[in-house]
Amino acid sequence: MFRCYNLEIETSNNNFFNKWLDGEKVRANKNKASVKKNLDAFLNKSGTLQATKLINDWFPEIKSNVFISHSHKDHDLAMGFAGWLSEYFGLNSFIDSCVWGYGDELITILDNEYSKDTNGRYEYEKIKRTTAHVHMMLSTALTKMINSCECVVFINTPSSITSKESAEKGKTQSAWLYTEILMTSLIKPIEPARPRRKAVGSFVEKAAVEKFDAEYDVNLKHMTNINIDGLNAWNRACGDLTGATTLDDLYALK
DSSP states (O other), X not given: OOEEXXXXXXXXXXXXXXXXXHHHHHHHHHHOOOOOOOGGGGBOTTSOBOHHHHHHHHSOOOOOSEEEEOOGGGHHHHHHHHHHHHHHHOOOEEEHHHHHHHHHHHHHHHHHHHSBOTTSOBOHHHHHHHHHHHHHXXXXXXXXXXXXXXXXXEXXXXXXXXXXXXXXXXXXSOHHHHHHHHHHHHSOOOOOSSOOOOXXXXXXXXXXXXXXXXXXXXXXXXXXXXXXXHHHHHHHHHTTOOSTTHHHHHHHOO
């Protein structure tokens, strides 16, 4: 990971990426890793589940340029944004909610295998144990992906940040978003190995005007603020250029 961006989406721009949504859904389905329904392949000779092997198979590190962090309510927005990045810059994106989906499936499979009593009823304590293990696997996989992607973009909407204390601080009800944002502040930035291209262009930022709930304090100070106008300025600066070097133009925006 080299740079992090706080992408503020105003309500008036909620549909900006809709044009690229369907195409990205098709691409995501084609690239979706096959989920194993049989756990036997992950058991050692003593019958113990090999967690590391399971993580590598269910949550493989996918070579991506951009990690997109978002609320589950903004899934289509994230998919459309990924499609936009692919069409205009040739960038591959990793969307975190795709991993969440794997986690739900894995919990179900583990519970069906390990969390039932002799009468076929689920046991609460066993469910807690399988859920805890899967959440640890998820956290590990997401942290590895954040570290391996050059650029992280957090989609900041009312669905992700439920209340703002300032431009840099707010609250979220998502434990996963809290974890991802915290990880981006802790992981040491790594300079891209490629020769840095001298970027062109300038940027003038517009100020961005069932259940159990919990709020987590989040700090976005380490992220660079950007909005739709900034994305369009980046697009203009790149011209016909595509690939990872287009990120150099993004980093040059001030």
